[in-house]
Structures are given as structure tokens and as C-alpha cells.
Amino acid sequence: MSLDPQRWKPGPLLPAADARDGALVFVVAVLCFLSVLAAIGALAAGRAAEGWSQALSGxxxxxxxxxxxxxxxxxxxxxxxxxxxxxxxxxxxxxxxxxxxxxxxxxxxxxxxxxxxxxxxxxxxxxxxxxPATADAMTQALRQAQVDASVDDHSLWLEDVQRAAGLARWAAVGVAALVALAAAAVTVLATRAALAARREVLEVLHLSGARPGMIAGLFERRFALMGAAAGLFGGGAAAMIALSARLAGGSGGISPVTPVAWADALAAVPAPLAAGLVAALAARLAALNLLRSMSGA
Amino acid sequence: MRPEALLLEAGAEPVVRFDGVAMRYGRAPETLSDIAFSLAPGSFHFITGPSGAGKSSLLKLIYLAHRPSRGSVELFGRDVSVVAERDMPMLRRRIGVIFQDVRLLEHLSVFDNAALPLRIANRKPAAYRGDVAELLAWVGLGERMHALPATLSGGEKQRLAIARAVVGRPDILLADEPTGNVDHPMALRILRLFVELNRLGTTVLIATHDEELMAHARRPVLRLEGGRLTEGGS
Structure with a gap:
């Protein structure tokens, strides 16, 4: 088929998304899902711990x-x-x-x-x-009223429960942080692999005189969009689960250990941005690294 | 033994000058050793030698895909070892390369592939659309501008690679085994394109082991053996 040069519009410098990109989006989406779910778990654990402490201290x-x-x-x-x-x-x-x-x-x-x-x-x-009134204040009042009594403000239990609750809260936060870090690391690896598969495109642009910043920018934008889409899918799915749990379990959540609130679904909001940023940064660094290796540096 | 420096054409400042150049990949033994030669502007040379002699490696040094492990490589009068990284893209734009494996971008049309260097140089499409169409017609692809590379024959791909290499009017054209995958009539047709480009002022260096092609062209030959330059001159 012939082409009218006057009507020609430049095509995209990078190939359209293919199955490799789909795999990348899927992997990052799954990791975002787990990260957001872990974050929601941490919020629920914190709320449960707070509830136990308040029940005893009140x-x-x-x-x-x-x-x-x-x-x-x-x-x-x-x-x-x-x-x-x-x-x-x-x-x-x-x-x-x-x-x-x-x-x-x-x-x-x-x-x-x-x-x-x-x-x-x-x-x-x-x-x-x-x-709250202290045990001493209550004992003092009872003594003044000449009542023989002993006050138990649950402090003996409260300390243990608070320690256990604090541990549960930090354990949940730690798990959420680890999953988020793992998600970031896998995103970096998957991005590098996807970019290495397009080495030839990168090489042709490089040897044709394209500036490293221009080439890195192309890959950066592509992978930022893919990362953001993956974050949206994964984070959205986790938010849906949190909302379903809240809907099914009422204010107590699906179990006393995980009292989920409506607002917990907001934990998914940073997922697209974070995944997009990590993927963009990984793509930029990987592209610049590849370009350096192509210059024999 | 260090070969004698080959100043192939006297007069103007060389487009390429190698002086005592060696090259190695990683920690492997040297692929090229003690290479010294110059290419004058507007000259046309072949570089030949058996497989593994270092022809492609020598071209890589010229098109800035690799750095020498020792010695000095000068392009257009500038020692590439002291050229700042930010200036390298501008230097690369002055070099047209036809790769042995053509390296066309499979997702882009013939027209897009040919226009790529101009697009990279930030030229406005309106300023080059006509030139690209004319060039494609010149290499015999005027009716295939909309086609994807996967639908082209070997000869058409080779001619598209040539069009892409020369569209930015480079000062030097490097071709690595440009006739390796085409029949003899097509090889002669491609050679005629190179001669025509050279006539327009482009310095041409072709790496080939096609003795028939070199005999037909009757141009000076640089001969590499075991990574060393053993013959040259016009």
C-alpha cells in the first residue's frame, strides 16, 4: 500500500504493549494487592489493639x-x-x-x-x-467514706494486653512494610527484564544519536503508566475486599481481630502512584544503565 | 609488529584517524591490536579479512558503540576519549551505520524507519517528509513506504537500512557486510547506491569479505588479520 508523505504522522517510537507487558502488569498488580491488603491488616490490627486497651482501661x-x-x-x-x-x-x-x-x-x-x-x-x-480516675484516688475516696475495699483498675492485665497489642500492631506494620518492599523489588526486576527485551529498540535509537534522557524518558513514561495501572488494579481489588469485609461484618469487621473500617479502603489510594513511581524510576535507571553499557563505558 | 600508519588520502583533515588502537571485550584477549589508519573526507574504502578478524569491532569503535582499550580514535578531528558524554549523540548523528543484521524497528513502517534519524534530531516532519519520500523512491522503496519491515524481502530491508543510514546526510557511512544476505545482482545494485552517495561527498567504509564486490568497485582496501591491520592504501 502506498503512503502519501504529506499525510504521514510519526508512529510511536516504542512498540505497542504486548504479552510481556501484560505479565509485568499482572505481577505488579498482585504485589500491590498484597501490599494494600497487608496495610489494611495493619490498620485493623492497630484498631483491634486500641479497642482491647480501651476496654480494659475504661x-x-x-x-x-x-x-x-x-x-x-x-x-x-x-x-x-x-x-x-x-x-x-x-x-x-x-x-x-x-x-x-x-x-x-x-x-x-x-x-x-x-x-x-x-x-x-x-x-x-x-x-x-x-x-480516668486513678486507683489511688478511688482508694482514697473509699477510705474517707470508711469503706473497707480494694480497687482493681486492671493495670496488672492492662500492661500485658497493651504490650501484646503493641506487638500485634508493629508486627502487622512490619509485614505490610516487607510486602511493600518486596513489591518494589519485584517491580524493579520485572521492569528491567521487560526493558532488556526491548534492548534492540533502545540500541537503534541510541546509535542513531538519540540523547540518553530522551530514550530513558520514553521507557520511563511507558513503565510509569503500566505501574500505575497495575497499582490501580491491585490496590482496587484489595480495597474491594476491605469494603466487602466491612459490609459483611459490620463495625466489628469479619472477626474481632480485624475490625475493618470503611476508611481502610483508602489505603489503596497511594498504590497506583507508588507503583507508577517505582516502575518509572526503575525503567529510567535500567535504560540509562543499558545505554552506558552500549557505549562501552 | 606495529603496522605503518596509513594515511590514505593526503590533504584535508581525516574524518577518522586511528593511532595505536587496541580493543578488547571485558577481560578477553585483544580483538584489535595496534591499529593505525586514517580516512580522508570523501574517500571510499573497503575493510576486509576472514571471519573473526575484527572488522565489525573496528566499525564499532567508529560508530561509538565501544571504546578502545588503548590508543587514540579521532572522529572529525576530535579525540573521542575526551568528548563529553553529553556531546556523543551529536557525534553519532554525523555517522550513518548499516548493521549486518539491519536492525530495523519492526513496529514502524518503512517511512517511519527511514525518517528515524531526522525525528531523533528533532527536525519538524513538515521539513523532511518530502526528502524521505524522495530517498525511499531512490532506493526503490517508493511503493512500500507504508509496509512493515516484516513484509519486506532481504534486499528491500537492506535498502531500507541504507536509506535510514543516509537520510540525515552523515559525514561518514559505515556498512557491515551490507551484501551478506542478498544475491549478486542486488549486491551490485547496493554497491551502486554507495558509489552514488560517495559521489555526493559522503565518506564510505564498507566491511565485507565479498572479494567479487571489492574487485568490481576497485576501491582501496584495508585488510585485517587476527585483529591487526596487515594491508591498506589506495
């Missing part, structure tokens, strides 16, 4: 011992009244005798408790989460 339990001829009910009521006035306490509620007995049932059985057993009375205290 409450205290007071064990009341009646004095002299004081009844258990009266002692518990006096303790609740004294505690209600302490700054940082939002609610102090004396548990009824039956409620205290019910707490012992898992250990002693339902019928093993004699009716006249002096079961210690408990006061359940809810604390202000912003400025």
Missing part, C-alpha cells in the same frame, strides 16, 4: 468487705456512692448479690455455693476515657 472493679454489723448491701452502696464522687469516674454501680454469685459460678458451679456463703460484693466502675 473500667475498674472494687471489692467491698462489710465492717462490723454493716450489711454487704449497705457496704456496697456506700462504696458506690463514694466512688461516684471521684473525678474521672462516670458510673459506679454496686452489683447485686446474685450478680456477684453468678460471677463465681463458672469456677464453683451453680449448686455448690451454700446460701449463707459470705460472697464479697463488687462495685463496677466506668471511668472517663479521656481522664
Amino acid at each position: 473500667t475498674a472493679t472494687v471489692l467491698v468487705r462489710p465492717r462490723g454489723d454493716q450489711t454487704s448491701d449497705a457496704a456496697a452502696a456506700a462504696a458506690a456512692e463514694a466512688l461516684a464522687g471521684v473525678r474521672g469516674v462516670t458510673l459506679a454501680r454496686a452489683l447485686a448479690g446474685a450478680e456477684a454469685t453468678a460471677l463465681l459460678e463458672p469456677w464453683l458451679g451453680k449448686d455448690a455455693l451454700p446460701p449463707d456463703l459470705p460472697v464479697p460484693r463488687l462495685v463496677a466502675v466506668d471511668l472517663d476515657r479521656a481522664r
Whole structure:
């Protein structure tokens, strides 16, 4: 077929995308998917850890011992009244005798408790989460009200739970960071391999007098677009999973360990940009490196 | 023994000057040793020798795809070892190369392939469209401008490679076994193109082992054996 030179438009200097590019996009998309999923896992783990800490730190339990001829009910009521006035306490509620007995049932059985057993009375205290009352302040208030009681602010457990929660949070962040690094490394390798497959194009442009920056720019743009597309596919798929988990599991997520929030899907937003940047940078450096080797340098 | 420097044509400053040049690939033994010769502007030479003698390696040094391991290579009066990397592309644009394996860009049309050096030199398409069409007609590809290289015959590919090499009006044209894959009539037709280009002022250096072609052209010959220049002169 003949061509009218006056109507000729220059064709693209790089060949159109082919199966090798599809493989690159697939590999990078899978890695972006795993990275975003790991990031969402880290967010959920952090939220779970925060939840456990808050659940424990927001409450205290007071064990009341009646004095002299004081009844258990009266002692518990006096303790609740004294505690209600302490700054940082939002609610102090004396548990009824039956409620205290019910707490012992898992250990002693339902019928093993004699009716006249002096079961210690408990006061359940809810604390202000912003400025919780300290155990010392509550003990002081009980002493002033002449109530014989001991305060358990769960600090013994809280420390362990917080340590475990912190560990879970950092482990999740570490896994997410490792997966992201692996994704970046594989993106670099895949980009180099895809570029090496086009060595001949690069060589012809180079020996025809094209400047290294111009050649590198061609590959940089091509691979940036492919990386961004892969990030969009992979990150988008991970975001869809997060949204599905939130939809299926409600605010608690699909399990108490992974309470996913709607906003967690936003973790996918940086994926196209990051993948595009890494691929572009890898393509630029690989192209310049190849060009250097072609000059015998 | 170091061969005698061959100043093939006296007068103007040489387009190419080799002085005591050696070349090696990595840590391998030297592929070329103690090469010394000059090519005057507008000259036409063959370089010949058995396979593995170093013909393609010598061309690589001229078209700046490799650096000498010792000695000095001068192009257009400039020692390439001191030319800044940023100036290399401009130097390469003054050299037209016809590769042994032609190296056409398979995804581009005949017209795009031929126009490539002008496009790389940032020339406006409107300024060269007509010239490229004329050149393609001159090499006998006027009716194949829209075709892809995969659909061309061996001779057509070779002529397209020639068109691409000369479209930017280079000061020197290098051809590596340009007639290796074509029959004798086509080889003579290609030779006529080179002679015509040379007549227009382009310095031509053709690497070949085709004795018949050299005998037909009756041009000076540089002979390489075992990486050393053993014969030359007009």
C-alpha cells in the first residue's frame, strides 16, 4: 500500500504493549494487592489493639468487705456512692448479690455455693476515657467514706494486653512494610527484564544519536503508566475486599481481630502512584544503565 | 609488529584517524591490536579479512558503540576519549551505520524507519517528509513506504537500512557486510547506491569479505588479520 508523505504522522517510537507487558502488569498488580491488603491488616490490627486497651482501661472493679454489723448491701452502696464522687469516674454501680454469685459460678458451679456463703460484693466502675480516675484516688475516696475495699483498675492485665497489642500492631506494620518492599523489588526486576527485551529498540535509537534522557524518558513514561495501572488494579481489588469485609461484618469487621473500617479502603489510594513511581524510576535507571553499557563505558 | 600508519588520502583533515588502537571485550584477549589508519573526507574504502578478524569491532569503535582499550580514535578531528558524554549523540548523528543484521524497528513502517534519524534530531516532519519520500523512491522503496519491515524481502530491508543510514546526510557511512544476505545482482545494485552517495561527498567504509564486490568497485582496501591491520592504501 502506498503512503502519501504529506499525510504521514510519526508512529510511536516504542512498540505497542504486548504479552510481556501484560505479565509485568499482572505481577505488579498482585504485589500491590498484597501490599494494600497487608496495610489494611495493619490498620485493623492497630484498631483491634486500641479497642482491647480501651476496654480494659475504661473500667475498674472494687471489692467491698462489710465492717462490723454493716450489711454487704449497705457496704456496697456506700462504696458506690463514694466512688461516684471521684473525678474521672462516670458510673459506679454496686452489683447485686446474685450478680456477684453468678460471677463465681463458672469456677464453683451453680449448686455448690451454700446460701449463707459470705460472697464479697463488687462495685463496677466506668471511668472517663479521656481522664480516668486513678486507683489511688478511688482508694482514697473509699477510705474517707470508711469503706473497707480494694480497687482493681486492671493495670496488672492492662500492661500485658497493651504490650501484646503493641506487638500485634508493629508486627502487622512490619509485614505490610516487607510486602511493600518486596513489591518494589519485584517491580524493579520485572521492569528491567521487560526493558532488556526491548534492548534492540533502545540500541537503534541510541546509535542513531538519540540523547540518553530522551530514550530513558520514553521507557520511563511507558513503565510509569503500566505501574500505575497495575497499582490501580491491585490496590482496587484489595480495597474491594476491605469494603466487602466491612459490609459483611459490620463495625466489628469479619472477626474481632480485624475490625475493618470503611476508611481502610483508602489505603489503596497511594498504590497506583507508588507503583507508577517505582516502575518509572526503575525503567529510567535500567535504560540509562543499558545505554552506558552500549557505549562501552 | 606495529603496522605503518596509513594515511590514505593526503590533504584535508581525516574524518577518522586511528593511532595505536587496541580493543578488547571485558577481560578477553585483544580483538584489535595496534591499529593505525586514517580516512580522508570523501574517500571510499573497503575493510576486509576472514571471519573473526575484527572488522565489525573496528566499525564499532567508529560508530561509538565501544571504546578502545588503548590508543587514540579521532572522529572529525576530535579525540573521542575526551568528548563529553553529553556531546556523543551529536557525534553519532554525523555517522550513518548499516548493521549486518539491519536492525530495523519492526513496529514502524518503512517511512517511519527511514525518517528515524531526522525525528531523533528533532527536525519538524513538515521539513523532511518530502526528502524521505524522495530517498525511499531512490532506493526503490517508493511503493512500500507504508509496509512493515516484516513484509519486506532481504534486499528491500537492506535498502531500507541504507536509506535510514543516509537520510540525515552523515559525514561518514559505515556498512557491515551490507551484501551478506542478498544475491549478486542486488549486491551490485547496493554497491551502486554507495558509489552514488560517495559521489555526493559522503565518506564510505564498507566491511565485507565479498572479494567479487571489492574487485568490481576497485576501491582501496584495508585488510585485517587476527585483529591487526596487515594491508591498506589506495
